[in-house]
Amino acid sequence: MNNSTKILLGLLVIVVGWHIVMAMSAKVSVSGPFLVKPAEAGYVWSDAENAESRFFWQNIGVKWVTGVAHPEFKAETTQAVGSWQAMPGYAFVDKRKSLETVWKSGLLHPAFMAWSDDMEGKWIPVTGYRFIYDGDTFVESVWDPNKRYDDLKVISLAQKDQYKPFPGYTFIEPGQSLKVIWTPGTINTDNTRLIAGAKEGSWVVNSQPRQRSGSDGSSWVARRIGERLIDRAIWRAF
Secondary structure, three states: OOHHHHHHHHHOOOOOOOHHHHHHHHOOEEHHHOEEEEEEOOEEEOOOOOOOOOOOOOOOOOOOOOEEOOOOOOOEEOOOOOEEEEEEOOEEEOOOOOEEEEEOOOOOOOOEEEEEOOOOOOOOEEOOOOEEEEOOEEEEEEEEOOOOOOOOEEEOOOOOOEEEEEEOOOEEEOOOOEEEEEOOOEEEEOOOOOOEOOOOOEEEEEEOOOOOOOOHHHHHHHHHHHHHHHHHHHHHHO
């Protein structure tokens, strides 16, 4: 056996041995001749923020990083090592078995006041909010006051996250949901001469005496009593 053959055999042993060692490593895996990459999704090189293949003689230390996207599913890493969370609008099919995800409507965006729509990748603003767009992509959600929502029978108020029902309606669960119900006998806030009738959307004339001032007339009554006392005091003085 000549020297050239010995050298080739030696190199072959080194290459095979190296691949065997790398294959047995829990941190990195072989990605090509003399090339390695982090063995598990979610890890990157300790001296870089990527998981691209590199030669084995380079720094091959790895670290877990928050916010790394999964290469196959719509999931990203969390702060806890080995933990994943579904990306906005997605949910895990069965996290106990795999990280497979599916788009799901009705999920609140973690960064914006928006709900996931039926169509994958589409979002709708939370009631009372509107989107600020950069091209075709919304980049912010802001409060949109004094807007009527005919389907919900509510109006957004000037104060953020505050609403009022349409005239004739009241909230079923005040402070908990925007569900409303038609309430007969409710005074029309836009026209106090009208009261909600028995049938939804109907109105009857308010036959109650009009109050001079104050929400219950107490201010007007107190003022009249005060005026009479003053008149009586003046009459006695003379």
